Amino acid sequence: MILLSIVWFTVITHWRFKPIRTIVGKIGGYTAHRAAAPGGKAPRDQLKWIEGAIDHLLEKSLDYEQMQKEGLQLRQRHLFHDLLIGNRSLTDLEWQKQMESFGLPHAYERLAVAVLEIDRYARFVEQYNARDQYLLKYIIEAAIRELVQPRELFIWQVWTHPRRLAVVFHLEGRHEPHLDTIRHICRTLQDWVREHLELTVSAGIGDVVDSIGRIADSFRAADRNASYKAVFGMNALIDQEAKKTKESGEHFNWFHALLEMAHHYRKGSAEWEDKLQHIFAELKRTLLSQADLANILNNLVHQLQKAFGGFSREFLDVWQEEYVDKFRKIADQAETIDELQEQATALMRKLAREVEQERINRRNQSVAYQIKAYIDRHYADPNLSLNQVSDLFGISPKSVSHLFKEEVGEKFLDYLLQVRFDRAKQMLRETDEPVQSIAEQVGYHHVISFHRAFKKQVGMPPGEYRNLHRQRP
Numbered sequence: 001m002i003l004l005s006i007v008w009f010t011v012i013t014h015w016r017f018k019p020i021r022t023i024v025g026k027i028g029g030y031t032a033h034r035a036a037a038p039g040g041k042a043p044r045d046q047l048k049w050i051e052g053a054i055d056h057l058l059e060k061s062l063d064y065e066q067m068q069k070e071g072l073q074l075r076q077r078h079l080f081h082d083l084l085i086g087n088r089s090l091t092d093l094e095w096q097k098q099m100e101s102f103g104l105p106h107a108y109e110r111l112a113v114a115v116l117e118i119d120r121y122a123r124f125v126e127q128y129n130a131r132d133q134y135l136l137k138y139i140i141e142a143a144i145r146e147l148v149q150p151r152e153l154f155i156w157q158v159w160t161h162p163r164r165l166a167v168v169f170h171l172e173g174r175h176e177p178h179l180d181t182i183r184h185i186c187r188t189l190q191d192w193v194r195e196h197l198e199l200t201v202s203a204g205i206g207d208v209v210d211s212i213g214r215i216a217d218s219f220r221a222a223d224r225n226a227s228y229k230a231v232f233g234m235n236a237l238i239d240q241e242a243k244k245t246k247e248s249g250e251h252f253n254w255f256h257a258l259l260e261m262a263h264h265y266r267k268g269s270a271e272w273e274d275k276l277q278h279i280f281a282e283l284k285r286t287l288l289s290q291a292d293l294a295n296i297l298n299n300l301v302h303q304l305q306k307a308f309g310g311f312s313r314e315f316l317d318v319w320q321e322e323y324v325d326k327f328r329k330i331a332d333q334a335e336t337i338d339e340l341q342e343q344a345t346a347l348m349r350k351l352a353r354e355v356e357q358e359r360i361n362r363r364n365q366s367v368a369y370q371i372k373a374y375i376d377r378h379y380a381d382p383n384l385s386l387n388q389v390s391d392l393f394g395i396s397p398k399s400v401s402h403l404f405k406e407e408v409g410e411k412f413l414d415y416l417l418q419v420r421f422d423r424a425k426q427m428l429r430e431t432d433e434p435v436q437s438i439a440e441q442v443g444y445h446h447v448i449s450f451h452r453a454f455k456k457q458v459g460m461p462p463g464e465y466r467n468l469h470r471q472r473p
Contacts, residue, residue, distance in 0.1 A: 014460055021372060034064060057212030076102055080158040084113070084166055087215035095212045096161045096379050105154045108170035111215055113206040114186055115222040116140070119234045121163040122333045136197060140165065144189050151175065151185075153440050164226065166219060171208065178208050183237065190235055202229040205239040227289035246287040254279060256459060262303035263418060265352070266409060276348065280341040291341050294331040300344070303328045308355075310409035315358045323351055367393060371400065372415065379419045382443045386412050421457050424450075426468040 049165035052240045079098060082088035090098065093337045099106035118124055118137075128136065141157055144167060148155050154170040176180045186203040194200050204226030206218035225238040231246060232238055283296070288379055301324060308319060326347055334340040378384055389412070390397040421441040439450035454462050 003472055058222055072102060075170065076104075076156075077158055080156055080168070081160060083212070083215055084158065084160060084168075084219040086161065086220075089213050089216075092212060092347075094186070104156070105170065107172075107175055108154075108212075110171040110208050110210055111176060111212065111218065112171060112182055112208045113215065113218040113222045114167045114169070114170050115160075115204045115219070115226040115227045116144075116165045116167065116186070116189070116201045116205075117204075118163045118201055119229075119335065120200075121335075124163075124199070136199070137165070139197065140189075140201070142191060143192055145243045147185050147188055147192075151181070153181075160219075160223070164223070166222070168215065179205065179239065183239070186237055190237065194235065200235040202234060202236045203238070204228070205237070207240070224289070227291065227455050228287060228335060230290045231284055231286065231288050231295050231333070231337055233338065243287060247285050248287060253459065254283065255299060257282075258296075258300050258303050262300075262307040265304065265348070265355070268309035268352075268356055272352070273345070273349075276345065277341075284337055286380060288337070293334060293337060297327060297331040297334075297340060297344060304351075307409070310406060311358055312361070317383065318352075318354060323347065366402045366403070367395065367400075368406050369403055371412075372408055375416055375419055378445050379416065379423065379439055383444060384416065417453070417457055421454060424462070425465065426453065427461055438462070 006327070079088070083090065096106045103394070118140075125133065137159070144157070145155065148169075153172075153175060155167055157165055157167050160166050169175075169178075169182055170183070171178045182205055186205065188205065190201055204222045204224065205224070206220070206222030209215060209218045221240075225243065227242075228238050228243065228246075229236045232242065238240075257275065257279045261272055261279065264272040264275055283293075288296075305319075308316060311319075327344070330340065330343045330347070334343060371393065374389065375384070386397045386400060390400045395399065395403070401412055404415070406412070408415060424438055424442045427433060427441070428435075431438075433441075435450070436447045439447045444450035444451075444453070451461060454465075458465055460468070
């Protein structure tokens with residue numbers, strides 16, 4: 001038995017050791033070749049060398065697996081991003097093959113996109129370093145995955161902008177009504193983020209679509225709806241139903257209102273602030289995006305720039321160096337109309353003190369300001385003209401025109417018309433007097449001439465102006 005055991009052990013050991021002996025033989029050949037090379041030498045401890053080689057092989061294998069995984073995730077993100085922005089379109093069969101290659105579910109009955117935007121993103125970037133920003137964004141992604149799991153609802157997500165996460169829902173019959181399901185998930189997520197992360201996110205929900213080929217349509221609607229938080233405010237949830245509570249941007253001529261406000265601002269009239277607050281009140285009733293708000297504020301800066309024509313070089317330098325960039329920063333960073341109103345009004349109040357000081361410096365009882373005061377008192381005189389004023393002040397019409405433009409910043413006739421029509425508009429809004437009577441009180445003998453001039457100046461006939469402004473007290 002002992003002899004048989006020894007023979008069996010020898011045979012088995014010899015047979016089992018054969019692969020190891022082959023490896024050792026190859027290593028021996030490699031080390032001999034390495035030792036023969038110039039400057040080469042064989043390892044002293046072959047077992048230790050083998051251990052190091054195996055560790056190195058395992059490390060390379062793990063690195064390769066990680067690279068494969070990261071490459072797969074990168075291809076997923078590229079595909080999802082291209083589908084959403086419309087750079088690529090897939091049939092259902094192509095979609096199925098792509099998702100199977102990623103190891104992800106592909107089935108759906110309907111699809112819909114929600115876009116989540118981190119509110120006050122400029123503050124978010126200032127408050128957190130890059131690592132913490134990434135971590136918080138990852139937590140938001142993980143939170144929404146946790147929320148949909150109990151509903152057996154598959155989603156995929158991609159950041160389409162540093163501040164915006166697009167979430168695509170694969171909806172089945174059990175998730176009907178689909179929009180209610182998405183609303184509930186988004187609202188629950190908003191509450192959780194506000195409570196646990198001390199952040200808020202606004203959400204725009206797109207249309208429900210029936211194919212992967214139309215997913216870009218749902219994304220565009222969701223992305224556009226998310227931008228309307230400009231008028232809905234922070235932590236808003238905006239879909240097609242919410243949009244119906246706002247009016248279209250066509251109902252309010254904000255460009256003309258800004259022009260009128262800038263005129264009062266230049267004159268130093270306290271009415272400018274009432275006009276500005278009226279503009280903001282009307283804008284809050286309107287469906288506007290952040291880009292629309294930036295456009296409106298940039299137009300305000302343009303109107304102020306024109307209103308300051310003729311001011312001193314010192315004032316214009318202050319305006320350019322201290323105020324223009326601040327207005328542009330507000331336009332870039334204000335995410336809601338409330339923020340825009342608060343910041344723009346505060347800056348304009350500060351600027352108004354600069355304007356008033358400029359007016360005090362320039363108003364030295366010059367002839368131009370005497371003429372301006374005369375127009376303010378006698379605008380109802382139908383014979384008021386440049387020639388009449390030049391005779392009254394003993395200055396040539398050409399000199400009157402030049403001085404008035406230089407000191408006041410407007411042409412004589414433009415200022416006269418502005419005063420007359422400001423008064424006419426006030427009477428149209430606040431009284432029931434006939435248009436004929438109003439025309440006579442602002443210096444027009446013939447109502448037809450008044451009609452023509454009013455429409456040219458204001459953009460609509462007097463009667464239409466009265467009806468429009470009587471609708472909203």
